[in-house]
Amino acid sequence: MTTPVSTFAPAALPIEAQGAPTVSAGYGVSLTDVAAFEQAISRAQAAGGPGVTVQAAPVQAPSQAMQALFRPLEHINVEASTLSAQASSAAEGGRSLTPGEMVMLTVKCHEFMFHCQLTANAANRTSEGLQQLFRQQA
Structure with a gap:
């Protein structure tokens, strides 16, 4: 039941x-x-056995090293939020963007994509390096 x-x-x-x-x-x-x-x-x-209960264990705060690993992702998150806010304010303003504003928004989008690709590349290289290390030790 x-x-x-x-x-x-x-x-x-x-x-x-x-x-x-x-x-x-x-x-x-x-x-x-x-x-x-x-x-x-x-x-x-x-x-x-009788009288035994399953208790939840508290989770420890992330270490300094783990926080350092997530810092680039947090930076990308902040960039995405900023870019989204700028695009939303431009769209909600009721006016069309000037050519200069459109170029600047495009440049910021490309900069954001570059940071995403750079972070993904670093993560992939790190993963490959760890896999090779584990293969060598096995």
Whole structure:
């Protein structure tokens, strides 16, 4: 027998003490996925013996190295947002762009694409280097 999604709760606390639990799922999640997840949790608790509950572990903050890896992607994200805002303001202004504004917007689009390609190239080279390293060590 499966439990409705709204009653997911750790066994250590009664449902009344927890309030109304909420569940959020990403794009493409089906009820079958939720039921399979609930069954997996039930099996894990049953394997641990009576009185054993499955507890969530806190996630550690990303390290300095991981933050450095994501910095180029964040920069690209900021560039895309800025470019989108500039294009939207130009379109919503109700006036046509001057030739100079159109050229500047085109230049910024090309600069954005260059940064995207550069970041993708660096990521691909890094991935290839790591794969080669692992092959050599194997």
